[in-house]
Amino acid sequence: MKVLVAVKRVIDYNVKIRVKADNTGVETANVKMSMNPFDEIAVEEAIRMKEKGAATEVIAFSAGPAQCQETIRTALAMGADRGVLVQTDAELQPLAVAKLLKAVVDKEQPGLVIVGKQAIDDDSNQTGQMLAALLGWSVGTFANKLNVADGSVEVKREVDGGLENIKIKMPAVITTDLRLNEPRYASLPNIMKAKKKPIETLAPDALGVDVAPRLKTLKVEEPPKRKAGIKVKTVAELVEKLRNEAGVI
Amino acid sequence: MAVLVVAAHDGKTVRANVANAVAAAAQMGPEVHVLVAGSNAGEAAKSASEIQGVAKVLQAEDAAYANWLAEDIAPLIVKLAPGYSHVVMAADSVGKNVAPRVAALLDVAQVSEAIQVVSPDTFVRPIYAGNAMATVQTADQIKIVTVRPTNFKAAAGGGSAAIEQIAGTGAAGLSSFVGAELSKSERPELTSAKIVVSGGRGLQSGDNFKMLETLADKLGAGLGASRAAVDAGYVPNDYQVGQTGKVVAPDLYIAIGISGAIQHLAGMKDSKTIVAINKDEEAPIFQVADYGIVGDLFQIVPELTAAVEKK
Ligand SMILES: Cc1cc2nc3c(=O)[nH]c(=O)nc-3n(C[C@H](O)[C@H](O)[C@H](O)COP(=O)(O)OP(=O)(O)OC[C@H]3O[C@@H](n4cnc5c(N)ncnc54)[C@H](O)[C@@H]3O)c2cc1C
Ligand SMILES: Cc1cc2nc3c(=O)[nH]c(=O)nc-3n(C[C@H](O)[C@H](O)[C@H](O)COP(=O)(O)OP(=O)(O)OC[C@H]3O[C@@H](n4cnc5c(N)ncnc54)[C@H](O)[C@@H]3O)c2cc1C
Numbered sequence A: 001m002k003v004l005v006a007v008k009r010v011i012d013y014n015v016k017i018r019v020k021a022d023n024t025g026v027e028t029a030n031v032k033m034s035m036n037p038f039d040e041i042a043v044e045e046a047i048r049m050k051e052k053g054a055a056t057e058v059i060a061f062s063a064g065p066a067q068c069q070e071t072i073r074t075a076l077a078m079g080a081d082r083g084v085l086v087q088t089d090a091e092l093q094p095l096a097v098a099k100l101l102k103a104v105v106d107k108e109q110p111g112l113v114i115v116g117k118q119a120i121d122d123d124s125n126q127t128g129q130m131l132a133a134l135l136g137w138s139v140g141t142f143a144n145k146l147n148v149a150d151g152s153v154e155v156k157r158e159v160d161g162g163l164e165n166i167k168i169k170m171p172a173v174i175t176t177d178l179r180l181n182e183p184r185y186a187s188l189p190n191i192m193k194a195k196k197k198p199i200e201t202l203a204p205d206a207l208g209v210d211v212a213p214r215l216k217t218l219k220v221e222e223p224p225k226r227k228a229g230i231k232v233k234t235v236a237e238l239v240e241k242l243r244n245e246a247g248v249i
Numbered sequence B: 001m002a003v004l005v006v007a008a009h010d011g012k013t014v015r016a017n018v019a020n021a022v023a024a025a026a027q028m029g030p031e032v033h034v035l036v037a038g039s040n041a042g043e044a045a046k047s048a049s050e051i052q053g054v055a056k057v058l059q060a061e062d063a064a065y066a067n068w069l070a071e072d073i074a075p076l077i078v079k080l081a082p083g084y085s086h087v088v089m090a091a092d093s094v095g096k097n098v099a100p101r102v103a104a105l106l107d108v109a110q111v112s113e114a115i116q117v118v119s120p121d122t123f124v125r126p127i128y129a130g131n132a133m134a135t136v137q138t139a140d141q142i143k144i145v146t147v148r149p150t151n152f153k154a155a156a157g158g159g160s161a162a163i164e165q166i167a168g169t170g171a172a173g174l175s176s177f178v179g180a181e182l183s184k185s186e187r188p189e190l191t192s193a194k195i196v197v198s199g200g201r202g203l204q205s206g207d208n209f210k211m212l213e214t215l216a217d218k219l220g221a222g223l224g225a226s227r228a229a230v231d232a233g234y235v236p237n238d239y240q241v242g243q244t245g246k247v248v249a250p251d252l253y254i255a256i257g258i259s260g261a262i263q264h265l266a267g268m269k270d271s272k273t274i275v276a277i278n279k280d281e282e283a284p285i286f287q288v289a290d291y292g293i294v295g296d297l298f299q300i301v302p303e304l305t306a307a308v309e310k311k
Helices: A037-051 A068-078 A094-108 A127-135 A188-194 A235-245 B017-026 B042-049 B070-083 B093-106 B209-219 B227-231 B297-309
Strands: A002-006 A009-011 A033-035 A057-064 A082-087 A112-116 A138-149 A152-159 A162-169 A172-176 A199-202 A215-221 B003-006 B032-038 B054-061 B086-090 B110-114 B116-119 B122-127 B132-138 B143-147 B162-166 B175-182 B195-199 B222-225 B252-256 B273-278 B291-294
Touching (some): A002 A037, A002 A094, A009 A068, A033 A037, A033 A068, A037 A057, A037 A068, A037 A112, A037 A138, A057 A068, A057 A094, A068 A082, A068 A188, A068 A199, A094 A112, A094 A127, A094 B093, A127 A138, A127 A172, A127 B070, A127 B093, A138 A162, A138 B070, A138 B093, A152 A172, A152 B093, A235 B273, A235 B291, B003 B017, B003 B070, B003 B093, B017 B032, B017 B143, B032 B042, B032 B070, B042 B054, B042 B162, B070 B093, B086 B093, B093 B110, B093 B143, B110 B122, B195 B209, B209 B222, B209 B252, B209 B297, B222 B227
Parallel strands (some): A002 A057, A057 A082, A082 A199, A112 A172, B003 B086, B032 B054, B054 B162, B086 B143, B195 B252, B252 B273, B273 B291
Antiparallel strands (some): A009 A033, A138 A152, A162 B175, B116 B122
């Protein structure tokens, strides 16, 4: 069974982002970029399946500008076998990414597609669910634990009230939550080896996908700033303030 | 055209956040309908009919809807959607699971986690963990929107909408429900609690969280946590507050032994009053706290618990 994983290039989670002065977006020039953390979890899960013999090949997919090669290389260094880059400088929204992924799925016929539950830049939390819909497949969102057996996957999901277990038919789409696994770091030899692994580059047109954005971003602004308050010295003072100044207890 | 709110429920009542979603929906169109799909969902449908501003409740009975599997529920919503201008869901684990599937089946975009309705086709939504606010406009005929409940004041009760029975769409046969391991708690639910007591890695163990439980119970508060505390196994996953956990906006948020990473702040910085207890006076949490107290939580929390008792 092939496993396809999606890896998105995003601004590193440690970077304090800045809104552009002209309010058209967020400053991305000269900013550290990394693989979306949820996608590291997706790659890790796929590699573990291969190590256990449940998967035969792990393919890393990314969509975006040429630099997404680096993100795919990171996945290859972790242990993925090859990459597919759908290269475009156009703005990509989740529905478009889902359509690109579907086109690649149609070609590659994986048994599982594993994506992050949410990209930490746009915070949409849509792509995996949309892909499953387009394919007519089942989906296991917010996965905390996976167990692949006999043509189906048992998925333990992180939900509002705690955890939920479902069983879904394969082929299926999985979206990862934080506790699914702890992704490995790539070793130096593996980083070297990854340089020789193949990455196929495709264009959205060649896949027959119209990626035109459906949502128009009118403006991007700074959120209202919260001002730091005061430091109190004692618990008595704190309780007094909460009671009489804030009126919250 | 009317707006359809899709309600999650537990069989007896719709979730509290449905009243927030109805309030948001009322800003998108002239009339709001609520869909309650389930197996034996009569009581839940009735609870939806009592939300002010709801013109009609659609109750869809089908054994396939008992556990709200996306594969089974989405076709029903897709069938109803063409009669509406918008389909609205709360951005909780149900809405996040189901709405994108509906959107893709309709070939429309989804607006995720709207915090403001600017006009029926234009919404404000946070991106980058709330460090930027994007105003987005959709040109799609049917607009699929999830809304962040804490940003819309809940519609009041006391309504009496008509309940209409509609046919179900059956099971897709792709997925099945096995079981749930839900956290049991008598405390107020995190996202609707007026006060939230939240603990981080500074607590050092799950046992030490008992201290926070005592404080929470005195205050009638819900209990939350940072990702680090959840990852370390001190508390269950559903306690996590933040960019990738729950978003809360209580009157009072008490952050104890939490450093204040941007991913955590994303989930609580809209709280009315924030208190931080941390031994490191440089901790970023103090930059958003109205009242900070620098010191050892193991000393301060018991003191605070005793002091609030003396009300
Ligand atoms: C103001 C603004 C400006 C933007 N400008 C640009 C721009 O200049 N260029 C541009 O490309 N996009 C741009 N975007 C689009 C945006 O960054 C996201 O790529 C897009 O909206 C997808 O949303 P998401 O990643 O949050 O989806 P989610 O649904 O949250 O993503 C979930 C998962 O889907 C997978 N996934 C999503 N996207 C990709 C991808 N591209 N490749 C591989 N896997 C993926 C990953 O596994 C990810 O974890 C802009 C968005 C906004 C709001
Ligand atoms: C993709 C991604 C998603 C994430 N999503 C979330 C999310 O949704 N929510 C979230 O919370 N985090 C999230 N994080 C993690 C986040 O970056 C931080 O790592 C996390 O919030 C830190 O938790 P903490 O503050 O409890 O721990 P730490 O940062 O370790 O802070 C512990 C604090 O406790 C204080 N302390 C220690 N002992 C005492 C004592 N005895 N008395 C008083 N104070 C004490 C210390 O001074 C310190 O400030 C995410 C990270 C990533 C990469």
